[in-house]
Amino acid sequence: MRARLVPAGARPAARGLNRMQHAKLIIANKLSDNQDCMNLMPRRATRETGVNRAWSEEHELLRRSLRDYVRDRVTPRVLAWEAAGEVPRSLFTDLADLGVLGLRLSPQYGGGGQDFWFTVVLLEELMRCGSIGVPVSVMAHAEFATLLIDRYGSPELRETYVRGAAQGRLIGALGVSEPDAGSDVAALRTRAVRDGDEYVINGSKLYISNGTIADYITLAVRTGGAGARGLSVIVVPADARGLRRQRLRKLGTHASDTAELFFDDCRVPAANLLGAENEGFGMIMSGFEGERLVLSVMACSHSRLMFEQARDWGHQRHAFGHPLLAFQVWQHRLADVLTRIEAAEALTLRGIELYLQGRAAQSEISMAKLFATETARFAASECAQLHGGLGYMEDCLMARLHRDALAMTIGAGSSEIMRELIARTNNLVAQ
Template identity: 45%
Template sequence: MPRHFAPERTVIQVTAKHPFYTEEHETLRRQARRFVEQEIIPHVDRWEAAGELPRSLHRAAAAAGLLQIGFPEAYGGIEVPDLFYLIVLTEELARAGSGGVIASLMSHGIGTPPIVHAGTHEQKQRFVTPVLAGEKIAALAITEPSGGSDVANLKTRAERDGDHYIVNGSKTFITSGMRADFITTAVRTGGPGMGGISLLVIEGDMPGLSRSPLKKMGWWCSDTATLYFDHVRVPVANRIGPENAGFMAIMMNFNQERIMLAAQAYALACVCYDEALAYARQRETFGKPLIKNQVIRHKLVDMRMRIEAVKAQLEMLAWRVSHRQMPVAEVCMLKNFATMSLEWIANEAMQILGGAGYLQGSKVERIYRETKVLSIGGGSQEIMKDLAARQMGY
């Protein structure tokens, strides 16, 4: 896709009269859009090649008030009444056409909530405040080389030694794992199963922690790491919540994380659609614009149909979760529906763009490579179906 090509935004048309979006949401949208245009779009190709985001981006995003949304004011956050603020932010970040930017810039969105929910005041001041100020980077480390789906069976061991735990083991696929200063890490402190898991904040400079980068199909600018813990001494003061109560804190995190992954899939699908529509209007074949062919118009309608369905489900569940409901099965199904729709839509967009879509530098090329991670991370498609089935009593 040529760089000068400015796609039109045709899917997300919200007004102050919208049932879920107010003027405040729209103000955030304008601020985030300006930030993405000035601070992200000009640099994203360079960050993709470098394999990580600069720390200065975190500071700039904090200065723009984008990192703090949804966190308590007492720790530097910006409290908001609903999830639509984060959905708006995700939509705008997605305009850069890089899911990796969203994953890594917002990795504190999975790394810090367990601390906010279960940590002490002192822990929140130490680990949350500097992250929301963009000075430190947070990550969440659950998945291990032996498996990610079976969280209750994780093996990284933390043995108590006076005022410390001695941590041995390994984590893998950790987003922002190469750069993270605070790694909220699930460890086994007790017996087998979910009742033996605790959360420790492992700090990036602790002796015995080493990291190696992972090369991936997509999300290139999001540094992803395997972490090795070799007798890492972690103060008991870094334990989040009571000993052996970590599993619930991890699970509480998942509902919002899955809604936000669905929001990301939706927002990236919108980008694919916009790119495809704009290209179909501009590109001429056989003496007429592509869009004058019925088959292309039908593809676009089919793409839009899925986007509208995902949007409706996303907004309805975001509203329910914002009103303290816990529709776990529906959130699982939403995550699957949104991510499967993105895979289908990115494929159709690529087809409409033809060779131009296959070239690096095209948003659709990058998004196409990034689709699978959303169907795997944060609970894979199969695990989502299993959980939904259990929740519905099958």
């Protein structure tokens, strides 16, 4: 289904519509159930674009069940979760009961063993709730923290953590970023020293999603010398002695808790090491492509939601005796937003296709992440501007969407790093 600048049969709202009455409608976020404008697939799957066409009825069944769940159980609670600064544990158990919490985890440990398109569906439907913090918490748990354990952990670790994660009994976090090492993973300093059958960890991590609610942290540490070859990954139980956690206050994504972690002679069983010592850099980097595609999908869905909010408001809000969208300036500004969204979706779909084929796609995925997340920032600014003063009110959904959009150009590799990767992989760096 093609998104339309003016929906078929749409009529402007009555001129007497009270602005704050409409604000309440926006806050309620009552998206039409038959609008599939936010879906990357299958709306695009039938086009002659070379996009992977392995879309099945199973994906649509998942979409329908998730849409009902998000509408009935998530969206009405988002404001409470935003105020609390975290999602409840019941969100994870609910998603586990629906069979979607461990979509890409191994079936022998309770996962679904599904492809990335199922994750796309999950993301698109969770994004309908109007809070990026909700899918961020779910992805940080299931995709970022637990997939590494599933891929590289021992059978014992997988039995404990992968199965627990798929069932929603355990919540995971990925601990990589540090005060002096964000995008520069090879520079991280948190050190783990072998002491008998344990590792002793000292250091700190910063900006860790799920940091205060997690039951385990998939932690990047330095076990060897300087640089990438001295890194390892180890699973740290949240109740380990010597681990302290502190919640951070953020500008947006309030429903996802973010923390700073402190390790002071924190002792962890040596058996919790993933793979071999000093082989962690490759593990961490192998997860980045999936993380960046997750951010790309989220950004596309977020931009679509903001566009829909702005388009609806543009038809209903009157100025100088006419709807806002009677004025060419707003028609053209939203046309620019929609054009960028379409381009971002095309780049994202191309990245997913290459990712599923197992092909080298650092450049394409970096382009998708860069353009999709910067499109979200652009859409946020344009759509908030169309809302005028209402878009600056804390009780308006558009204000939250605007704030949340800012985070996506930072996480999983900043826009600056994406440009650097694109330049390096396309012979744009002179020697």
